[in-house]
Amino acid sequence: MKKITIDPITRLEGHGRIEIFLDDEGNVANAYLQVPELRGFEKFCEGRPVEEMPRITPRICGVCPSAHHMASAKATDAVYHVDPPSAAKKLRELYYCAHMCHSHIAHFYALAAPDFVLGPTSDPAQRNILGVIAKVGLEVGGEVIKHRAYAQDIQAVIGGKATHSVCGLPGGMSRAITEEERADFEEKAKSMVEFAKFSLKLFDDVVLANKEYLDIITGPVYTMQSYYMGLVDANNKVNFYDGDIRVVDPEGKEVSKFKPADYLEYIGEHTEPWSYLKFPFLKKVGWKGLVEGKESGVYRVAPLARLNVADGMATPLAQEAYERMYQTLGGKPVHATLATHWARLVELMYAAERLLELCQDKEVTDPNVRTIPTATPDEGVGVVEAPRGTLFHHYQTDERGIIKKVNLIVATGNNHAAICMSIKKAAQGLIKAGNVVSEGLLNMVEMAFRAYDPCLACATHSLPGQMPLEVIIYDTKGNIVERLSRNLS
Amino acid sequence: MKTLVLGLGNPILSDDSVGFRVAQALKGRFDEERVTVMETSLAGLSLLDLLLGYDRAIIIDSTQTGGRVGEVYRLNAKDFDTTRHAASPHDVNLATALELGKRLGLAVPKEIIIFAIEVQDVTTFSESLTPMVEQAIPQVVEMVLEEMGS
Numbered sequence: 001m002k003k004i005t006i007d008p009i010t011r012l013e014g015h016g017r018i019e020i021f022l023d024d025e026g027n028v029a030n031a032y033l034q035v036p037e038l039r040g041f042e043k044f045c046e047g048r049p050v051e052e053m054p055r056i057t058p059r060i061c062g063v064c065p066s067a068h069h070m071a072s073a074k075a076t077d078a079v080y081h082v083d084p085p086s087a088a089k090k091l092r093e094l095y096y097c098a099h100m101c102h103s104h105i106a107h108f109y110a111l112a113a114p115d116f117v118l119g120p121t122s123d124p125a126q127r128n129i130l131g132v133i134a135k136v137g138l139e140v141g142g143e144v145i146k147h148r149a150y151a152q153d154i155q156a157v158i159g160g161k162a163t164h165s166v167c168g169l170p171g172g173m174s175r176a177i178t179e180e181e182r183a184d185f186e187e188k189a190k191s192m193v194e195f196a197k198f199s200l201k202l203f204d205d206v207v208l209a210n211k212e213y214l215d216i217i218t219g220p221v222y223t224m225q226s227y228y229m230g231l232v233d234a235n236n237k238v239n240f241y242d243g244d245i246r247v248v249d250p251e252g253k254e255v256s257k258f259k260p261a262d263y264l265e266y267i268g269e270h271t272e273p274w275s276y277l278k279f280p281f282l283k284k285v286g287w288k289g290l291v292e293g294k295e296s297g298v299y300r301v302a303p304l305a306r307l308n309v310a311d312g313m314a315t316p317l318a319q320e321a322y323e324r325m326y327q328t329l330g331g332k333p334v335h336a337t338l339a340t341h342w343a344r345l346v347e348l349m350y351a352a353e354r355l356l357e358l359c360q361d362k363e364v365t366d367p368n369v370r371t372i373p374t375a376t377p378d379e380g381v382g383v384v385e386a387p388r389g390t391l392f393h394h395y396q397t398d399e400r401g402i403i404k405k406v407n408l409i410v411a412t413g414n415n416h417a418a419i420c421m422s423i424k425k426a427a428q429g430l431i432k433a434g435n436v437v438s439e440g441l442l443n444m445v446e447m448a449f450r451a452y453d454p455c456l457a458c459a460t461h462s463l464p465g466q467m468p469l470e471v472i473i474y475d476t477k478g479n480i481v482e483r484l485s486r487n488l489s
Numbered sequence: 490m491k492t493l494v495l496g497l498g499n500p501i502l503s504d505d506s507v508g509f510r511v512a513q514a515l516k517g518r519f520d521e522e523r524v525t526v527m528e529t530s531l532a533g534l535s536l537l538d539l540l541l542g543y544d545r546a547i548i549i550d551s552t553q554t555g556g557r558v559g560e561v562y563r564l565n566a567k568d569f570d571t572t573r574h575a576a577s578p579h580d581v582n583l584a585t586a587l588e589l590g591k592r593l594g595l596a597v598p599k600e601i602i603i604f605a606i607e608v609q610d611v612t613t614f615s616e617s618l619t620p621m622v623e624q625a626i627p628q629v630v631e632m633v634l635e636e637m638g639s
Contacts, residue, residue, distance in 0.1 A: 044501065044614035059501045059530065106534055110581045129581055130588055141593050149538060163531055 018423055018449065024476055026433040031424035033416070033449065034275065045406045050079050050377060050397045054168045057393065057408070064411075065163050066099035066155060067386035068393070070241065073168025075393040078261065078380025079401070080170040080373035087366035088172035093241040094185070094358040095158040095167070096384065100240055100351035101192055102151035103387035104303075104344050107453050108199060109144045112341040115447055116207045120216065121440030136202065147195045150188040154355075157181055170377075172370035182365050189356035193317070196352040200321055200345050207342075208328065217338040218329060221429030222448060224422055225250040225292045225335050227282055227299035229414065230306035231385045232257075237314040238306050238350060240385040246309045247282065250294050252333040254309075256284065260383035263392055267409065268297070270417075279417045280409055290421050298421065301389025301414040302452055303343035308333035315357070318350035337422050340451040377401040386411045388453045412454040422448040493543040493598070494519070494633060496528040497536075497550040503615045504608035504622045508549040511604075511629045519637065537586040537597075546598040547633055551622075552605035559621035560607040561629050563636075568603070602636055604629055 023029040038060075045056060054072040058065030070092060077084060084092075114127040117135050126134075133141035152162055158177060159165025167174050177185075207213045216222065232246045233239040245263070247256040258266055269278040270287040281287045281297035288296040299305075313319040325342050326332050334343075358364060379396045389411030396405040412419070426448035430441050496512025499505040509528040516526050529539060540546050552562065566587055581589070590597040606629060609619045617623075 038502070038612050038614065040614040056501065059499055065530075110534065128585055130585060130592065133589070133592065138593060141589060145534070145538075145589075145593060145595070148534060152535070152538065163529070163535070 018445070020423070020427045020431070020445075022431070022476075026431075026435075028424060028428040028431050031420060031427050032274065033420050033423060033454075041408075042406050045403050048403050050076055050395055050401045050403055051170055053393070053395060053403070053406075055164065055166060058164050060408075060410075064099075064103060064386050064388070064391075066096065066159070066165060067384055067391050069159070069165045069168050070096050070099075071382045071384045071386075071391045071393040073170075074242075074382030074384065075380050075395050076168075076170035076382070078382060079377045079395055079397055080380070081375040081377075082171040082371050082373040084172035084371055085366070085368045087176065087363050088369040088371075089242070090358055090361060090364050091158060091173050091177065091369060092168065094355060094364055095155055095165075096241045097351045097355040097358065098151040098154035098158075100387055101196075101348060101355065102148055102155065104348040104351065105144060105148050105151070105195075105199075107387070108341065108344055108348070109140075111450060111453070112344070113206075115443070115450075116210075116213055116341075120444050120447060121438075124443065127443070136206070140202075143195055143198070147192055150192060154185050154188060157185075169370065171373050174370075176367045176369045177365055179365050182359060182362075186356065186359040189352065189359045192352040193349075193356055196345070196349040197317065199348060203342060203345055217342075218336050219429075221426050221444075222337045222422070222451075223335050224300075224337055224418065224425060225294070226418055227255070227285070227297070228305035228308040228333060229299045229301050229390055230309040231383065231390065232310050233314060235314070236311040238310040238312075238347070238385075239314070240351070242384075245383065245390065247299065248309045248333060250292075250333070250335070252308065256282075260392070261381045263381060263383070263394075263409075269409075275416075277413060277416055280414050281417065290417055290424070292421060298417045299414070300418045301385075301411055302340055303347050303387075304334060304337070304340040305389065306385060307343045307346060313346065313350045315350050315353035318346055318353055321346040321349050337448060337451045388412065389414050412452070415452050415454065419449060419452050419454060422451070490523065490544045491542070492519075492524045492545045492547065492637065493540065494524060494526045494547045494637075495539065495549070496526075497530070497532075497548060498528075499530055499611075500528070501614055501616055503610040503613045504606075504618050505551050505611040506616070507551050507606050507608060507618060507622050507626070507629075510618065510626055511549045511606075511633065514626060514630050515633060518634065524637070533581045533583075533586050534589075536583065537590050537595075540587075540598055540601075541590065542596050543598045545600040546602070547636060548601065548603045549629060549633065550603065550605055551608040551611060553608060553611070556607045558607050558609045558619070559625040561625060561632060562605045562607070563632065564603040564605055566601040566603070604632055 019032050019034060020028055021030040054069050057068040057072045060068060110129045113132045117132045118127045156162040159167045227247055227249055229247050231239050231243040233243045244257050245260060246254060249255050256266055266283055267280050268283040269280050271278050282299055285297035313322045325346055329339055376399050377397045382393045384391055391411055392409040394407040395403060397403055426445045430444050494515055496508035498508040500509045512526055512528045587597055606625055608622050
């Protein structure tokens with residue numbers, strides 16, 4: 001059997017690796033995502049006051065610190081059995097919508113767009129954000145930077161710091177915002193709505209207008225039948241900050257809807273000897289291995305999953321974009337993994353519109369943003385939708401609020417099985433007996449993985465500050481036959 | 490001339506915090522009008538935002554190249570040109586971010602110096618450094634001070 005590994009070129013620890021095993025005929029037998037283990041997180045947290053968790057957990061990952069901050073703040077609310085005032089919840093959601101804008105803009109323009117604006121088989125030296133702006137115009141690059149900065153400013157003002165925020169406390173927020181700040185946010189949010197509209201239009205012009213790209217998106221190589229999970233509000237619309245967790249089957253039918261605190265009743269975690277990262281699955285369906293379909297408990301999270309589980313979007317322009325996406329792709333649910341990029345832009349539209357709504361809600365300047373906890377702390381769960389999927393924080397403390405146990409299920413954990421399966425499927429479709437694995441082909445395999453925007457051991461920022469990948473081919477005896485990498489030379 | 494001295498890393502992931510530690514040791518050592526000392530866990534486009542407006546940036550970060558632990562390398566932004574791929578699942582790398590800033594006509598620092606410290610452990614959650622990396626701190630501090638004096 002041959003084995004292909006997509007491996008970090010710099011051999012940095014803390015980075016992922018994709019391994020692809022070939023059979024004797026040179027076809028793909030199996031494919032796995034290997035994630036290096038970060039050790040000792042639970043031990044690091046034990047013995048610390050639970051209210052410190054919203055400041056510790058964002059350090060796990062430098063990419064979505066605000067998602068951890070919010071999930072953690074909500075978990076501390078639950079630990080202390082305290083309900084934050086309405087203004088605090090709105091302020092948190094406003095902050096969180098800014099975070100979604102910030103993250104989704106970066107993913108689309110820096111990571112998704114290069115594959116479509118320049119083409120999946122284009123020269124990797126050009127297939128990046130620089131190539132994108134060279135093609136669509138410098139001014140678009142300026143708009144990307146400007147709107148990311150707007151989103152960052154909003155998070156910095158509310159959060160107290162630009163990234164690792166300090167605003168979320170058990171029972172609410174550390175401080176309210178002023179009318180002047182609100183008015184400034186409102187102007188930025190208006191601009192964000194326009195930019196989201198522009199981004200959807202760009203997707204239309206560049207991706208949807210190109211039949212070849214649409215065929216890639218909807219083709220069998222990138223399609224996978226699975227369950228989907230995501231937060232919905234009381235009307236079953238997508239919500240990033242709060243709500244119930246809804247699960248739909250591969251036909252789009254609701255199979256579960258539950259409170260975040262009950263997650264352990266619905267989610268099991270399968271382990272494999274070859275991976276430290278667990279494989280969450282739906283308990284009611286059961287773990288049947290890395291297989292797709294209704295009989296398998298594998299589920300997916302992230303933008304496409306959120307849209308698949310919801311009955312729609314809570315804001316008008318996002319709803320319009322949502323309907324257009326499902327009409328174009330043949331109805332709900334959509335199983336085309338690469339449609340995640342489109343779903344991400346629909347969500348950008350929603351995040352921007354919801355941001356504006358909240359900025360125009362005068363209650364966000366209400367100074368009452370904290371309910372002081374009075375109950376004895378014990379245990380609590382906090383859930384938000386991170387940009388890349390559902391994020392669970394679960395803490396247990398002693399009666400003084402000192403951490404005894406921590407359990408996190410991060411977005412990429414939820415998607416772990418699906419990512420392995422998507423890579424395998426893409427590899428099977430693209431690597432056939434006798435064909436030479438080219439750089440372009442390698443990128444087509446990576447595209448399956450990139451759609452999930454996976455968060456691996458991304459807490460490390462060691463130089464060169466990125467996660468390069470490499471492909472290695474192994475034979476049936478486990479020998480390396482070929483190593484395909486983007487060489488540094 | 491405005492200079493940014495920036496410690497990069499993760500303060501709770503063992504040796505990945507070395508950039509933070511060096512930055513902390515450098516606080517109060519410069520004229521605050523001209524030199525800003527900062528720590529951050531940001532990368533890519535977000536890092537670009539931080540660098541804008543400075544004439545010169547001195548970045549301190551951990552690295553793993555297979556060299557001797559505790560060794561310090563003085564690099565410049567050009568040394569990262571060859572890794573200009575959008576392979577990161579989240580963001581662009583430093584070279585790409587800087588190039589983007591230049592093309593957009595943003596106030597990117599004219600000079601960027603990177604001190605990279607060869608580290609051992611960046612996968613264990615801890616606020617401590619491994620001994621060889623801990624021992625390297627005074628040397629890195631000296632190197633930055635020397636750089637600033639020149």
